[in-house]
Amino acid sequence: MNILILGSGGREHALAWAVLQNPKCDKLIVAPGNGGIGQIAQCAAIDAEDAGQVLQLVSDEAIDFVIVGPEAPLAAGISDALRDAGILTFGPSKAAAELEASKSFTKMICDASGAPTAGYARFTEATPAKDYIRQQGAPIVVKADGLAEGKGVIVAMEEGEALAAIDDMFGGAFGGAGAEVVIEEFLEGEEASFFILSDGKTALPVGTAQDHKRAFDGDEGPNTGGMGAYSPAPVMTDAIVQKTMDEIINPSLAEMAKRGTPFQGVLFAGLMIKDGQPKLIEYNVRFGDPECQCLMLRLGAQALDLMLASAEGRLDEIAVNWADDHALTVVMAAEGYPGSYKKGTEIKGLDALPETSSEMCFHAGTKREDGKFLATGGRVIALTARGTSLKEAHSKAYAMVDGVDWPEGFNRTDIGWRAL
Ligand code: AMP
Numbered sequence: 001m002n003i004l005i006l007g008s009g010g011r012e013h014a015l016a017w018a019v020l021q022n023p024k025c026d027k028l029i030v031a032p033g034n035g036g037i038g039q040i041a042q043c044a045a046i047d048a049e050d051a052g053q054v055l056q057l058v059s060d061e062a063i064d065f066v067i068v069g070p071e072a073p074l075a076a077g078i079s080d081a082l083r084d085a086g087i088l089t090f091g092p093s094k095a096a097a098e099l100e101a102s103k104s105f106t107k108m109i110c111d112a113s114g115a116p117t118a119g120y121a122r123f124t125e126a127t128p129a130k131d132y133i134r135q136q137g138a139p140i141v142v143k144a145d146g147l148a149e150g151k152g153v154i155v156a157m158e159e160g161e162a163l164a165a166i167d168d169m170f171g172g173a174f175g176g177a178g179a180e181v182v183i184e185e186f187l188e189g190e191e192a193s194f195f196i197l198s199d200g201k202t203a204l205p206v207g208t209a210q211d212h213k214r215a216f217d218g219d220e221g222p223n224t225g226g227m228g229a230y231s232p233a234p235v236m237t238d239a240i241v242q243k244t245m246d247e248i249i250n251p252s253l254a255e256m257a258k259r260g261t262p263f264q265g266v267l268f269a270g271l272m273i274k275d276g277q278p279k280l281i282e283y284n285v286r287f288g289d290p291e292c293q294c295l296m297l298r299l300g301a302q303a304l305d306l307m308l309a310s311a312e313g314r315l316d317e318i319a320v321n322w323a324d325d326h327a328l329t330v331v332m333a334a335e336g337y338p339g340s341y342k343k344g345t346e347i348k349g350l351d352a353l354p355e356t357s358s359e360m361c362f363h364a365g366t367k368r369e370d371g372k373f374l375a376t377g378g379r380v381i382a383l384t385a386r387g388t389s390l391k392e393a394h395s396k397a398y399a400m401v402d403g404v405d406w407p408e409g410f411n412r413t414d415i416g417w418r419a420l
């Protein structure tokens with residue numbers, strides 16, 4: 001079959017890599033793709049959020065199946081446009097993508113389904129929001145309601161910081177995303193990323209991971225999109241997975257179906273676990289980045305079969321064939337990220353890195369020019385390895401980091417510390 005993946009990050013490179021392992025894939029196009037993806041698949045320079053351009057590409061290239069990578073096209077309704085045109089699509093409808101696009105929507109689903117989450121209140125004006133913060137005290141968490149590229153969450157350890165966040169959000173720092181604010185109870189515990197596929201009726205867990213959000217070693221520095229990850233997450237024991245399915249995932253999905261907006265695609269639950277009790281921090285309606293790089297290395301070719309089963313409503317007929325393995329990914333980012341950084345610097349050594357079923361350099365923000373790889377983004381490459389132990393995956397991934405010659409880049413040296 002002919003397959004189109006929408007997106008341009010490390011997540012999409014990993015998805016493309018896994019899809020290509022599967023003999024069902026005859027032709028793969030990634031739109032818009034990036035320099036690394038262009039080494040393994042055809043890239044198409046279109047706007048993935050523009051339904052007209054996507055439908056044109058689908059028709060020109062006789063695409064049979066579309067996999068939507070990032071949240072923005074989903075929130076813009078790309079899956080609806082594709083399904084209306086009769087195209088098999090992996091990804092939730094615009095209505096179901098509200099689970100990521102609106103934090104207050106997710107809270108409403110939690111309330112209706114009884115899923116445990118942080119206590120909260122919603123505000124559209126600064127004065128009552130500030131009164132609430134003063135009354136609750138710090139630590140406290142302030143969130144812009146809408147999509148803010150992972151930057152709309154302020155975990156305030158002091159009251160002043162929370163009050164300043166209110167001024168920023170209602171002052172327009174996050175545009176329309178901050179017109180409504182959710183103020184949340186601060187949750188303590190250990191975080192984990194949990195991924196399930198849903199076809200609207202059946203939910204199938206496809207892996208757990210732990211992300212590293214802070215920019216620098218020791219979990220210091222500003223929050224980022226994620227500087228590295230490993231899978232599985234030891235905190236997600238079989239018992240916690242079952243509890244999460246019973247108390248959070250299945251009730252939320254049942255509530256979505258009951259509302260007439262069943263969720264189809266990958267649901268990514270950000271969880272906080274304390275004393276054996278998982279609580280929902282947030283939902284995302286896509287694979288995590290860089291968690292996806294670990295998951296795809298572990299799932300390999302079956303990732304396509306699983307996504308097809310989700311899109312075709314056959315998840316009750318399929319199981320994940322797990323190997324007893326571990327994967328770890330180290331992100332290299334441009335010096336300055338998540339603040340401002342230089343673009344266009346050359347990354348050397350990538351062509352000499354191993355490319356095997358257990359070692360891959362996934363590109364997040366590169367372009368190929370005159371035979372060179374140039375950095376085009378903040379997070380630029382994700383060096384990902386798999387092994388029979390986390391320790392083995394760790395040493396293989398860091399051996400790849402050592403093979404990269406990029407003076408303008410940086411990476412964390414402690415990915416996996418909690419589990420190692
Ligand atoms: P989010 O964008 O919702 O994933 O939030 C970004 C990060 O902020 C999360 O990964 C957590 O580390 C942290 N965070 C969000 N909500 C809370 C909360 N209620 N309590 C503690 N930490 C939180």
Ligand code: GLY
Pocket residue numbers: 150211225226284287288289290291
């Ligand atoms: N790595 C976290 C995310 O993709 O949201």
